[in-house]
Amino acid sequence: MSLSRLTAPLYLLASFVPIYWLVGMSMKTNEEILGGFTLWPQSPTLANYVTIFTDPDWSNGYLNSLTYVALNTVLSVLLALPAAYAFSRYRFLGDSHLFFWLLSNRMAPPAVFLLPFFQLYSSIGLFDTPWAVALAHMLFTVPLAVWILEGFMSGVPREIDETAYIDGYGFLRFFVRIFLPLIRSGVGVTAFFCFMFSWVELLLARTLTSVEAKPIVATMTRTVSAAGMDWGVLAAAGVLTLVPGAIVIWFVRDYIAKGFALGRV
């Protein structure tokens, strides 16, 4: 028993060590990082963070990333809601095939697909806008969003829908006024997963943007190749990429702790 009680704290501690290393590096100078092994910063400095906050390239990168991630999250949830309702409430022609097809879009290996993506979004004038990245990321966030929302919706008894229709509610009014509040935590959890997968993705985000919508992940790789390896600044930027995610997970922690079961098909 004592062993199993120790497992969680031990794992969490171990899993925090690489993050500690990142935070530690962000407060070291480049000389200290590369000079030798030090367990913690010998003379902690915030210079790396100052570099980031005073250079508009970095702050623009953050804003651009947050813009397409927010777009993607909102669009994915909005589109997935009616689809998940259909999957959870009705049988219809080809439903399970359709679902697997949605999922299969996650399986396209990026290397070669990047070029046609680039051509597609260029030809409709979306290249280098947050819309291009948001739409491309929907390929892997939407199937997940449908799946998770469907799980939450299936937990709501169908009698509620029927009672509402008998009481004279139209579909839209019922959905927004009655149904949506019931699956609030599902919307929260779904938004979290969309946010997460869109925030961490690099290849599509980098390919579909150049200057105007350049995301933070691209700012990182490009700065590194231009000015040699500025590990300290890179680590500081890495720490800052953790912040939005940490805030989001803080908001949805109760929804996750409440639990959900996913029972697609």
Next chain:
Amino acid sequence: MEKPTNHRAWLLVLPVLLAVSFSAVIPLMTVVNYSVQDILGPEQRVFVGTEWFRKVLRDPELHGALRRQLGFSLAVLALELPLGVALALVLPRHGRLASLALVLLGLPLLIPFNVVGTIWQLFARGDIGLLGVAINALGLEYNYTANALDAWLTVLAMDVWHWTPLVALLCYAGLRAIPEAYYQAARIDGASTWATFRFIQLPRLRGVLTIAVLLRFMDSFMIYTEPFVLTGGGPGNATTFLSQYLTRLAVGQFDLGPAAAFSLVYFLVILLLSYVFYTAMTRTKEAR
């Protein structure tokens, strides 16, 4: 209660269908186009039929990458699933501790892929990184840039660190959804911890485990950015998985035709294996 059949439900699915088709179908057709043509210049293309497919299917380097890929994905599933389920079982359930544990657990998931690679690149270095220094201090020879096995294990450790939280979060949520009455019944029957797990918790986790298996399989099978940053595919080809090899073909040598043919084969392999997992894990429910 059986779900009613209603084909008008298609109208509710239509927005998703259109949005996803828009980004999915045209690129797929383009790749199919590339895969049967020799592209000599912007306006010079020759139809070559299945030549590229035959070429890549016989490529010994691809076979090596595929073997390494299968080994890697299997190891990922074999480690992350049991570890994730075990973690979900022992994480605190209530109060501030539970909140703190969930946030700590989720952190690695929220780090962009290239940053994950960067962290481990320095963290695992034998001269200046905490992990490398610690392993060397134990008296073990460890150098992920020179030793193939070390490199492979480092990539694996990185992936386990990075993605086990996803499995754990999903399972944690699945466990929380089990009504308390089930546990009371088990206690009354005097069920052991193992029996409770095997007959109550595990069956109720099937839904979340299906999604965890599929996501981890697909994403590990297409892993690119993290090992690219960490090891660059080396030493030698030790950590060159399918995506790295494909990128080398498409971008490095600019062999667009063979690369496209390879992409399609790659896509079909993932599709096929995912379909096997998907049907295997969803069919058990219907049999019940």
